[in-house]
Amino acid sequence: MLLPRHVQDLKKSGLSDGTIETLGFYSADPEEVKSLLDRSLSAGPGLVIPYPDSSPSYVRVKPDNPPVYGGGNGRKYLAAKGAGNRAYMPPKTREAIGNSKKPILITEGEKKAAKADQEGFPCIGISGVWCFVQDKRLLADLTNIEWARRRVHLVYDSDTRHNQNIQHAASCLASELTGRGALVFVVALPGGGSDEKVGLDDFLIANGGEGLRTLLSDAKPWIDERSAGRASKWSLKATKGAGEGQRHQFLGRLTRKLYHDRWPTNPALNILHAINRNNRPPLPARHIDAL
Secondary structure (H helix, E strand, O other): OOOHHHHHHHHHOOOOOHHHHHHHOOOOOOOOOOOHHHOOOOOOOOOEOOOOOOOOOOOOEEOOOOOOOOOOOOOOOEEOOOOOOEEEHHHHHHHOOOOOOOOOOEEEEEHHHHHHHOOOOOOOOOOOOOOOOEOEEOOHHHHOOOOOOOEEEEEHHHHHHHHHHHHHHHHHHHHHOOOOEEEEEEEEEOOOOOOOOHHHHHEEEEHHHHHHHHHHHOOOOOOHHHHHHHHHHHHHOOOOOOOOOHHHHHHHHHHHHHHHHHOOOHHHHHHHHHHHOOOOOOHHHHHHHHH
């Protein structure tokens, strides 16, 4: 059951009745919210956002009156204590993930991902721009995806343009996915009429799917060889073989050559697929020297 205020919240993101029903959003009273979050401090009633097909079951709650933990501002969204971060993947997106030829968007927030998915853009939602990692490792939900040769667009809110923290987070994620063979684009959404912040859902409501397709097609591949080493060392614990920064620089160049310089795919693809596995072999020096 959904309370009218929660329906209004979901509709504000452009979600249809069918999407809302399919994704299973529901309203919970204070006792149920407290039980879901396993917290001693009551968070009051709220909107529950189940993560489809998550195992173990995972939800986040948007409290009507965000509680304040340890001072500061209230937290708009809460997960169960100790549950960590997860990636939100609507059903259509989960289907697309199985096909490495399908491009994927990554954005901040479940409702934005749901709106993009509804409009035909497979999209993964992370709960915050830095929430693609857990214990300095890429989330297991993301590790299990085949990234090699996949186009990935990072689409965060329009304030990315002047927020260095968001820019750095996007750079770290782009570096990590490039290291797994993806061709990554960081998309800067335009701000609103008075430069108000615009999210992916806001942009789709205002410009439709065609507007987003134009924005995605105009995006340039992410390449930042100077900071790739720093970003990857932050994101991942050390691995064997070539230094992680060197690995990312190499793979960034390799991906660029595959897509833009039309390099022959063999043996380049073999390298990409090998690096995309959890058990990454060392990069032979001759491959690095070739670039």
